[in-house]
Amino acid sequence: MxxxxxxxxxxxxxxxxxxxxxxxxxxxxxxxxxxxxxxGGCAANDAGPAPAAGAAVGGHAPGDAPGRGRVLGPADAIPVGGGQVFVAEQVVVTRPAADTYHAFTAVCTHAGCLVANVSNGTINCACHGSSFDATTGGVVNPPAPAPLREVTVTVTDGQLVLA
Known part of the structure; x- marks a missing residue:
């Protein structure tokens, strides 16, 4: 293998x-x-090979949130205590409480893979096992060297919108 x-x-x-x-x-x-x-490495959700760390992702620098002002979908679609990875926007949104949402770049700070999922209070990268706190984006489990960068989302008319 x-x-x-x-x-x-x-x-x-x-x-x-x-x-x-x-x-x-x-x-x-x-x-x-x-x-x-x-x-490069792999990216979650069949997004294809991930770029090398520090490389532009989808025409945007790593950590940039493409599609500012773009509607991600219904806010209620994010489960309380969970989250969702938006592959096209390279954003992960978490919902630790009914009225609280956090969003971060979905590009892992280790090797540039997209994170795979949110579970048990962490945002998880399947490429090398890094995980991040779903509320702060801080590194919980290396090899990621830095936290995920926060991205601003708002809830407008029940919809999550990249700010």
Whole structure:
């Protein structure tokens, strides 16, 4: 089993396929033809390979919340004590109490994977096991080196809206 599979990633380039493709290319030119996605980790919810840490995600810098002003959906769809990952917006919204919502970038600070889910008071990244506090975004379980950045959401007419 390669390291990509061992990290819990179902799809993506294996070490063997990256080495074989690199051998076919000529040095940096061969690596450029592969694209950075072939070397990255995995992202949750079938979002494809994650970018390298510090790389732009979906045309936005990591931690930026694309779609400001965008309606995410009904506020009541987020379960009390749980949360939801919005893959397209790269945002995770948690709801620790009936009238309290918190939102954070969904891009893990370790390797740039999108977090997978919210459970038992933590936001969880499936790539390498990092978890974050669902109320503060602080690191609960490394290897993530930094907390998730807070993103502002509002409830307007019963809808969650990125501010």
């Amino acid at each position: 390669d390291t990509h599979e061992a990290a819990g990633c179902a799809e993506g380039a294996s070490r063997r396929s990256v080495l074989a493709a690199g051998a076919l290319g000529a040095g940096a030119l061969g690596m450029g033809a592969l694209g950075i996605g072939a070397l």
